[in-house]
Amino acid sequence: MNGSRIAAVGHYQPAKVLTNEDLAGLVDTSDEWIRSRVGIRTRHIAGPDEPVDELAAHAAAKALAAAGLSPADIDLVLVATSTAIDRSPNMAARVANRLGIPQAATMDLNVVCAGFTHALATADHAVRAGGASRVLVIGADKMSEVADWSDRTTCVLVGDGAGAAVVEAADEPGIGPVLWGSVPEMGNAVRIEGTPPRFAQEGQSVYRWATTQLPAIARRACERAGLEPADLAGLVLHQANLRIIEPLAEKIGAVNAVVARDVTESGNTSAASIPLALSKLIEQGAVATGDPVLLFGFGGNLSYAGQVVRCP
Numbered sequence: 001m002n003g004s005r006i007a008a009v010g011h012y013q014p015a016k017v018l019t020n021e022d023l024a025g026l027v028d029t030s031d032e033w034i035r036s037r038v039g040i041r042t043r044h045i046a047g048p049d050e051p052v053d054e055l056a057a058h059a060a061a062k063a064l065a066a067a068g069l070s071p072a073d074i075d076l077v078l079v080a081t082s083t084a085i086d087r088s089p090n091m092a093a094r095v096a097n098r099l100g101i102p103q104a105a106t107m108d109l110n111v112v113c114a115g116f117t118h119a120l121a122t123a124d125h126a127v128r129a130g131g132a133s134r135v136l137v138i139g140a141d142k143m144s145e146v147a148d149w150s151d152r153t154t155c156v157l158v159g160d161g162a163g164a165a166v167v168e169a170a171d172e173p174g175i176g177p178v179l180w181g182s183v184p185e186m187g188n189a190v191r192i193e194g195t196p197p198r199f200a201q202e203g204q205s206v207y208r209w210a211t212t213q214l215p216a217i218a219r220r221a222c223e224r225a226g227l228e229p230a231d232l233a234g235l236v237l238h239q240a241n242l243r244i245i246e247p248l249a250e251k252i253g254a255v256n257a258v259v260a261r262d263v264t265e266s267g268n269t270s271a272a273s274i275p276l277a278l279s280k281l282i283e284q285g286a287v288a289t290g291d292p293v294l295l296f297g298f299g300g301n302l303s304y305a306g307q308v309v310r311c312p
Helices: 020-024 031-038 052-067 091-099 112-128 184-189 203-212 214-224 242-252 270-284
Strands: 003-012 017-019 042-044 076-080 105-109 134-142 160-170 179-182 190-193 198-201 234-237 292-299 303-310
Touching (some): 003 052, 017 020, 020 031, 042 160, 052 091, 052 160, 052 270, 076 112, 105 112, 112 134, 112 160, 112 190, 112 270, 112 303, 134 270, 160 270, 179 214, 203 214, 203 242, 214 242, 214 303, 234 242, 234 270
Parallel strands (some): 076 134, 234 292
Antiparallel strands (some): 003 160
């Protein structure tokens, strides 16, 4: 085997939908204010009886079913999340237990909004190195649990959800080389800290970094896959804010790509945003099997990770 590929994807969102009008009853805001600044119309919010591992397990079960696999076929579970409240057992172990996955290695990765693309690269490396045969890669976050619902600049952004992918060995690589890194000296620009933990950010600093520094990095991720941005059929950026997604997509130069804009109906779901948006594009038929899609995560720690994948 020369590489790995995504065999299938799946996603899950809680049933409760919070609209901009609902938020206007909580803080000093309006539908027009929110749409004009971040482009979000709605977001899904998990209830107190819906923990992160439950969201993750629902998405993972859908990915397994789409791949035609059983839980016993998985030998590594990776969960990208920054909203795990408990330290142990980790989220991956909880998901493995919910799904009945026996004897798999289980690891969590906390790279906040870039978590899924970091986890996907880790899965690719594990498969190509012979450390795993089939990997369940999940991005899941319950951002509503760390939101400050009195702060209109951040609470309007967040949503809850999960997305998952099954990664397996392949003769032809379907996951391109990752380009990843961070700007640690600016890491405090996005924070989830304190007791209880609360999400906060320096929005203008993040906006400037994302729209000025990241386009060149995303283009280099395409180069590593041997493609030009114009060759892409799809572009799935971290669903942070429509005012970041649209200029970033334009500067990358993916002129023929379908650009994921799931943020408008899901909000910022952190590590869940990329697999959630990718799964929806595939489900909607917006991209086809074999199509090259750039996945590009960025955010907390001012970390980033991107790779071109072939759609299952």
